[in-house]
Amino acid sequence: xxxxxxxxxxxxxxxxxxxxxxxxxxxxxxxxxxxxxxxxxxxxxxxxxxxxxxxxxxxxxxxxxxxxxxxxxxxxxxxxxxxxxxxxxxxxxxxxxxxxxxxxxxxxxxxxxxxxxxxxxxxxxxxxxxxxxxxxxxxxxxxxxxxxxxxxxxxxxxxxxxxxxxxxxxxxxxxxxxxxxxxxxxxxxxxxxxxxxxxxxxxxxxxxxxxxxxxxxxxxxxxxxxxxxxxxxxxxxxxxxxxxxxxxxxxxxxxxxxxxxxxxxxxxxxxxxxxxxxxxxxxxxxxxxxxxxxxxxxxxxxxxxxxxxxxxxxxxxxxxxxxxxxxxxxxxxxxxxxxx
Amino acid sequence: xxxxxxxxxxxxxxxxxxxxxxxxxxxxxxxxxxxxxxxxxxxxxxxxxxxxxxxxxxxxxxxxxxxxxxxxxxxxxxxxxxxxxxxxxxxxxxxxxxxxxxxxxxxxxxxxxxxxxxxxxxxxxxxxxxxxxxxxxxxxxxxxxxxxxxxxxxxxxxxxxxxxxxxxxxxxxxxxxxxxxxxxxxxxxxxxxxxxxxxxxxxxxxxxxxxxxxxxxxxxxxxxxxxxxxxxxxxxxxxxxxxxxxxxxxxxxxxxxxxxxxxxxxxxxxxxxxxxxxxxxxxxxxxxxxxxxxxxxxxxxxxxxxxxxxxxxxxxxxxxxxxxxxxxxxx
Numbered sequence: 083x084x085x086x087x088x089x090x091x092x093x094x095x096x097x098x099x100x101x102x103x104x105x106x107x108x109x110x111x112x113x114x115x116x117x118x119x120x121x122x123x124x125x126x127x128x129x130x131x132x133x134x135x136x137x138x139x140x141x142x143x144x145x146x147x148x149x150x151x152x153x154x155x156x157x158x159x160x161x162x163x164x165x166x167x168x169x170x171x172x173x174x175x176x177x178x179x180x181x182x183x184x185x186x187x188x189x190x191x192x193x194x195x196x197x198x199x200x201x202x203x204x205x206x207x208x209x210x211x212x213x214x215x216x217x218x219x220x221x222x223x224x225x226x227x228x229x230x231x232x233x234x235x236x237x238x239x240x241x242x243x244x245x246x247x248x249x250x251x252x253x254x255x256x257x258x259x260x261x262x263x264x265x266x267x268x269x270x271x272x273x274x275x276x277x278x279x280x281x282x283x284x285x286x287x288x289x290x291x292x293x294x295x296x297x298x299x300x301x302x303x304x305x306x307x308x309x310x311x312x313x314x315x316x317x318x319x320x321x322x323x324x325x326x327x328x329x330x331x332x333x334x335x336x337x338x339x340x341x342x343x344x345x346x347x348x349x350x351x352x353x354x355x356x357x358x359x360x361x362x363x364x365x366x367x368x369x370x371x372x373x374x375x376x377x378x379x380x381x382x383x384x385x386x387x388x389x390x391x392x393x394x395x396x397x398x399x400x401x402x403x404x405x406x407x408x409x410x411x412x413x414x415x416x417x418x419x420x421x422x
Numbered sequence: 423x424x425x426x427x428x429x430x431x432x433x434x435x436x437x438x439x440x441x442x443x444x445x446x447x448x449x450x451x452x453x454x455x456x457x458x459x460x461x462x463x464x465x466x467x468x469x470x471x472x473x474x475x476x477x478x479x480x481x482x483x484x485x486x487x488x489x490x491x492x493x494x495x496x497x498x499x500x501x502x503x504x505x506x507x508x509x510x511x512x513x514x515x516x517x518x519x520x521x522x523x524x525x526x527x528x529x530x531x532x533x534x535x536x537x538x539x540x541x542x543x544x545x546x547x548x549x550x551x552x553x554x555x556x557x558x559x560x561x562x563x564x565x566x567x568x569x570x571x572x573x574x575x576x577x578x579x580x581x582x583x584x585x586x587x588x589x590x591x592x593x594x595x596x597x598x599x600x601x602x603x604x605x606x607x608x609x610x611x612x613x614x615x616x617x618x619x620x621x622x623x624x625x626x627x628x629x630x631x632x633x634x635x636x637x638x639x640x641x642x643x644x645x646x647x648x649x650x651x652x653x654x655x656x657x658x659x660x661x662x663x664x665x666x667x668x669x670x671x672x673x674x675x676x677x678x679x680x681x682x683x684x685x686x687x688x689x690x691x692x693x694x695x696x697x698x699x700x701x702x703x704x705x706x707x708x709x710x711x712x713x714x715x716x717x718x719x720x721x722x723x724x725x726x727x728x729x730x731x732x733x734x735x736x737x738x739x740x741x742x743x744x745x746x747x748x749x750x751x752x753x
Binding site: 211214215218219220221222223224226227228230231304308311312315316317318330334339340347351354355356357358359360361362363366369 | 435436438439442443446450451565566568569570571572573574577578580581585637679682684686687690691694705706708709710712714717718720721724725728729732
């Protein structure tokens with residue numbers, strides 16, 4: 083009994099250490115999650131806390147192109163609209179468009195990727211060819227042409243067109259993962275026990291691809307937000323709904339840069355950049371969950387005044403001071419190893 | 423599988439992709455809601471009857487033959503280089519407008535992309551070599567550049583260097599009053615005008631190459647053969663460059679082909695922001711003024727150019743990666 087106790091203690095210590103290690107997320111991931119969370123909150127409450135109606139124009143000289151003040155925290159446009167209100171309202175449309183496109187395009191990617199990887203053979207050839215063709219066709223020019231033909235440029239049609247072009251990248255990655263999973267023993271085992279195909283797909287394969295699907299979703303949201311803001315900037319958007327892109331469109335059309343009205347274009351642009359950065363950082367975190375080497379590259383140990391990382395070669399250290407000329411050769415070799 | 427067979431397989435894929443681009447281009451105006459011919463007639467009431475007839479034939483509004491017949495006619499036309507007639511610049515042919523604007527885009531975007539790829543990959547190697555060094559710590563800041571929409575950065579650059587500092591011209595591809603041609607004043611002016619646009623492309627696209635190179639390098643440096651090279655006592659420069667980087671660059675090379683679509687998108691915006699006389703600005707003008715034939719012709723040419731560039735990237739990949747020559751590879 084007395085012998086078992088310390089062993090159990092050590093095991094428990096090991097278990098707690100493992101738990102704390104698992105909980106440790108990299109700073110990048112936390113920052114990314116915080117940024118994305120903040121934008122989600124603004125998307126929900128933004129329109130409710132906006133101090134003015136974003137479209138209310140005022141042509142009183144005080145209100146035109148006024149720099150930030152107490153009445154207008156982010157200044158006004160050349161038509162006297164409040165920039166802060168436009169941003170608070172506009173974030174919702176941009177975020178909603180990104181999320182909806184992400185959901186639709188990722189769903190398409192999962193369906194195509196898993197069918198191609200799981201079915202194999204003829205269907206794999208056809209679906210892979212389809213996604214590869216979509217991948218090499220330049221997306222933005224095609225989008226511009228497609229949206230150029232649309233009689234009405236509402237949010238729904240933009241989401242549909244963006245999703246229609248946004249699925250192939252995710253589908254390709256998911257297909258590759260499905261291919262490796264399909265030949266694993268646990269899938270073979272469940273097939274031998276007579277599980278139905280849909281059950282194997284949903285309960286054996288899909289759970290193993292969650293991080294991949296999440297990364298693909300975040301990537302698609304990033305693509306959708308970037309592209310929709312770009313399309314809005316060149317005037318291919320719904321002009322009756324405020325979005326970050328539309329603010330930038332009007333700022334550009336109102337010569338905000340030439341007039342030095344930084345408060346008109348900078349906040350909206352920085353919002354897009356910040357949101358994009360948040361999504362990229364979040365994706366790093368998901369990447370690091372899947373690839374331990376990237377995660378461990380950030381952890382280091384100090385040996386003899388130098389930082390070492392897990393992927394570095396094992397340091398060869400001098401244990402004793404060698405004396406005489408004869409030892410110099412090996413010593414030089416050893417120090418060189420340390421210097422790598 | 424020999425390199426020839428691999429290359430042939432890729433060639434078949436690109437032919438299929440080109441056919442897909444052609445077909446998408448044919449069906450877009452016929453499947454989209456609304457009638458493009460009527461839109462254009464309403465917008466340009468002064469169009470001559472023969473232009474109207476040409477448009478009607480091009481978009482299938484005329485009743486000459488079945489869809490299949492129209493499709494056949496369309497393919498024959500495209501193969502003969504006949505992309506129709508522009509509406510805003512009637513009676514200029516779409517193909518001659520593209521011929522005049524494409525060289526601008528190809529030169530600028532080509533040079534900028536090669537610079538960006540080389541610099542980004544090199545810096546990625548440096549960052550992975552000196553992990554935890556200043557370059558590695560700057561990387562998260564680069565994601566901010568990457569997250570920023572391209573046009574926004576371009577606008578800021580224009581504002582700083584052209585509006586305030588007045589170091590570079592704001593717009594156009596060359597100074598007013600110069601006749602384009604192969605003479606020194608024109609070339610000088612064109613190069614001077616292209617510095618700022620090229621800079622914005624390099625700055626925005628470099629971070630992506632750098633990040634990918636760094637991440638692959640970190641994985642590669644952990645491989646046993648790199649450890650073996652270090653154990654042999656080779657200099658660290660040699661280990662990093664000829665052992666690790668040589669292999670780590672392969673994903674970047676194949677990514678290069680896939681990124682060309684994004685490069686084209688960036689170029690499109692660059693030309694709009696800088697009023698650069700390339701194919702992107704022409705596409706933008708065509709879309710804003712509902713010039714459907716020009717729009718479609720440009721999309722087709724951009725798609726074909728991207729496919730061709732992909733083919734070249736594939737050829738380089740086959741030379742760089744012996745495995746692509748010996749193994750059955752993914753299409």
